[in-house]
Amino acid sequence: MFQNVKEFIANYPTESPKIRKYENYIDFYESIFLKFKNQDIRVLEIGVQHGGSLELWKALTTPSSQIVGLDILPQTKQHEDERVRIFVGDQGDERFLTNVSNEAGEFDIIIDDGSHIPFHQKATFEKFFFENLRDGGIYVVEDCHTSYWRDYGGGLRKSGSFIEFSKTLVDEVNAWHGQRKKAEEVSNYTKQIRAIRFESSMVIFEKAQMTAPKNIELGVETIDVKTLPVAGSMGGIMNRLRKVEFLRSLVRRSPFLWRLMSKQIRRPD
Structure with a gap:
């Protein structure tokens, strides 16, 4: 088990399975896995391809932690071992996602590095975030730059892109402060998303059971x-x-x- 991501990268053998991550992802994953340091956790990665990132997750977690991968390529089954299980299927297939959701159980970290197609990212998020991510867990969507690429159905402020969808969830997180103030008036997004963080080409969601925030007032007023x-x-x-x-x-x-x-x-x- 490596102490940090940079140490892993510095010592990664050139003949090992390929990893490709943007530079700014490295510090982020450093902080996320530090949160779960020395804990036995479960990680789900959508899109494993060459299997290099599976090696990274194994290196950053305890020997008893479990990793589940999801990929459209049958050849990715070769990455299975005593700690890794692979489901083979199409991220765009709702029935396949439901089967994985029902069988795979709950996770502490979910990472979507799959097709990068915005409507796949949205459908996968809505399935796994609510049904498979534990409270206190982190859901990461990588390569969100495709929301700006026409080849992926994206574009700047293009309706239907994952970035635009995520922007609407900022309003949901803050719905308690608008007209919808009662639990029965807010959505599941409001009730279960604790925080949303935007990084370059990445959106991160933190899950928790949320209730209407209460003001905490201490001390006395010094100015009338x-x-x-x-x-x-x-x-x-x-x-x-x-x-x-x-x-x-x-x-x-x-x-x-x-x-x-x-x-x-x-x-x-």
Whole structure:
């Protein structure tokens, strides 16, 4: 077991199975596997091809950890050993994904390095994130640059790409703060995605059972903001108007009104 990813790469024999990862992935995987250091975990990788990344996951986990791979190529069965199991099938086949989901069990880390086709990435995420990722687990989608490639059905801000889909989930994570504030009003995304992280060509999701966040207030107020005096030529009017919620809302939404109000706040001599 190697202590870190860089050590693994520096000592990886040239005749070993091929690995191809973007440079910025290295530090990320360093931090992720550090979270599970010395723990027996289960890792699922969609898309194993030459098997090099399977060697990386084995090197970064304990001898009792289990790794499951999924690939469309039957030849990838050769990568199986006492720690690795391979399912052969099409990532774009919903029935195949369901069979794997039912048979493979739960995982601590799921990595999608499969076809890189945006609608495959979305369908796989919606299956495995909810049904197979444990609470506290990490779901990684690699090579999201294909969301910008026309050959993959992508494009800048192209509807249907995995990047655009992930952007919508940012709103879902924050749904508690919008109009949907009750548990029955929010989606499963809101209830189970703790955090979303965007890296270059990569989107990472952290899973947890979420409830509406509560404010924690400690200490005493040192400034009475409700009666904070407003000076200036319009001070008297502003003091009266700011008691009206509708007008306060207008000020928050208007840069001009905000500047006007801020100029009236009495500054200490």
